[in-house]
Amino acid sequence: MPPEFADVLIVGGGPTGAALTLALRNSGLDVVLLEAKECLSSDPRPLALSYGSRLILERLGVWAQVAAPTPILSIHVSQRGGFGCSVLNASHADVPALGYVVSYGELQSALQNNQTGCFRGATVLRIESGEEAARAEFSYLGSMRQVTAKLLVIAEGGRGLEGVEGVTQREKDYHQSAVVTQVVSRLLHCNVAYERFTPQGPIALLPFGEKLALVWTTGPHVADMLCGLNDTLFLQRLHQHFGDRLGGFTETGRRVSFPLKLRYATTPTMPRTVILGNAAQTLHPVAGQGFNLGLRDSWELSEIILRSDEQQLGTSEMLRTYRARRRLDRYGGIFFTDTLLTLFSSDSAPLRAVRGFGLAALDALPSAKRFLMRRMIFGARG
Numbered sequence: 313m314p315p316e317f318a319d320v321l322i323v324g325g326g327p328t329g330a331a332l333t334l335a336l337r338n339s340g341l342d343v344v345l346l347e348a349k350e351c352l353s354s355d356p357r358p359l360a361l362s363y364g365s366r367l368i369l370e371r372l373g374v375w376a377q378v379a380a381p382t383p384i385l386s387i388h389v390s391q392r393g394g395f396g397c398s399v400l401n402a403s404h405a406d407v408p409a410l411g412y413v414v415s416y417g418e419l420q421s422a423l424q425n426n427q428t429g430c431f432r433g434a435t436v437l438r439i440e441s442g443e444e445a446a447r448a449e450f451s452y453l454g455s456m457r458q459v460t461a462k463l464l465v466i467a468e469g470g471r472g473l474e475g476v477e478g479v480t481q482r483e484k485d486y487h488q489s490a491v492v493t494q495v496v497s498r499l500l501h502c503n504v505a506y507e508r509f510t511p512q513g514p515i516a517l518l519p520f521g522e523k524l525a526l527v528w529t530t531g532p533h534v535a536d537m538l539c540g541l542n543d544t545l546f547l548q549r550l551h552q553h554f555g556d557r558l559g560g561f562t563e564t565g566r567r568v569s570f571p572l573k574l575r576y577a578t579t580p581t582m583p584r585t586v587i588l589g590n591a592a593q594t595l596h597p598v599a600g601q602g603f604n605l606g607l608r609d610s611w612e613l614s615e616i617i618l619r620s621d622e623q624q625l626g627t628s629e630m631l632r633t634y635r636a637r638r639r640l641d642r643y644g645g646i647f648f649t650d651t652l653l654t655l656f657s658s659d660s661a662p663l664r665a666v667r668g669f670g671l672a673a674l675d676a677l678p679s680a681k682r683f684l685m686r687r688m689i690f691g692a693r694g
């Protein structure tokens with residue numbers, strides 16, 4: 313049964329909340345995690361983890377348990393209907409791989425191993441932040457309960473934050489959905505990830521075992537239509553849309569679509585409370601930054617907690633330190649993703665030419681590539 317008091321209470325056991333729980337496991341603090349789902353997620357979405365995220369997961373002792381991560385050795389960036397492309401290689405950034413593709417579900421099961429203080433089937437319905445403590449009311453095994461904590465961490469993905477007093481969110485609807493599935497191509501992927509910008513939205517093909525994980529962004533109606541097509545027609549559409557670079561496609565798995573929005577809290581803290589991961593900022597998946605940013609949120613918060621004494625837990629000073637440490641990386645991630653989309657979603661001929669020159673210039677400038685890649689891999693430090 314969850315206790316009535318905790319030092320740290322984490323609401324939401326997705327990958328960000330689970331990573332924070334793991335990071336605090338030897339802290340001597342009473343850490344409680346409440347997760348609404350009864351069972352582990354079988355979410356099919358692929359996650360491209362940066363090399364920096366791998367280093368964090370190694371420090372958390374879970375990297376070896378992540379099932380079959382597929383290395384990304386280079387990324388090929390291009391635009392449909394326009395010239396210019398850029399190839400980013402791991403060697404340009406002095407890392408063995410730019411990142412690794414894993415499935416959300418498999419990452420979750422690696423993170424959930426050896427978790428203590430985690431209560432599944434506990435749905436938080438109300439959160440209250442106060443100067444002395446924060447409180448969460450939740451339903452568990454058919455009755456209402458509450459936990460009071462010195463520090464409350466909201467990591468519930470952001471969907472339930474609207475009614476929480478003190479949280480202001482900004483939202484931008486991209487009017488796009490991502491169709492996610494796995495496909496087999498005629499040519500080998502050779503550990504190259506493809507990011508192709510089209511006026512309807514970006515399309516990403518990521519090496520995933522022998523297959524490719526597809527994230528095809530498009531309008532919501534087209535996404536529904538693509539999910540409903542038979543396999544042969546879907547593969548033909550994909551070939552037309554992506555082009556010949558992988559020689560066409562021969563197999564597809566089940567297709568699922570996700571609506572896409574930018575949504576972020578104007579500040580990631582409230583009294584005695586930190587908001588992190590998707591709850592703090594939900595990004596478009598275009599650059600595969602969302603979870604990487606959320607994992608850095610968790611890691612930095614755990615470092616601040618572990619370096620402070622117990623009296624400082626949840627104090628305004630601790631929250632100020634957290635905000636300052638995360639500001640540049642957080643706003644950098646939001647701005648970079650949103651700008652990329654705005655810049656690449658217009659079909660105007662002059663803009664297409666500017667983008668083409670931009671991609672060609674990036675390809676010719678090793679120092680610009682290195683800067684961009686290291687930012688994407690390790691984030692920005694304030």
Ligand SMILES: Cc1cc2nc3c(=O)[nH]c(=O)nc-3n(C[C@H](O)[C@H](O)[C@H](O)COP(=O)(O)OP(=O)(O)OC[C@H]3O[C@@H](n4cnc5c(N)ncnc54)[C@H](O)[C@@H]3O)c2cc1C
Binds near residue numbers: 492590
């Ligand atoms: C199509 C797609 C592709 C993506 N690709 C990438 C990628 O390549 N790389 C990358 O870094 N990111 C990617 N992302 C983003 C990534 O999925 C998210 O950033 C990541 O899942 C955020 O983790 P989280 O733990 O913060 O939130 P979530 O994954 O949303 O988890 C929140 C958890 O909180 C629980 N919860 C919700 N409400 C309550 C409640 N009231 N009480 C208790 N528990 C609750 C939920 O059950 C869930 O388990 C992608 C996203 C999409 C949609």
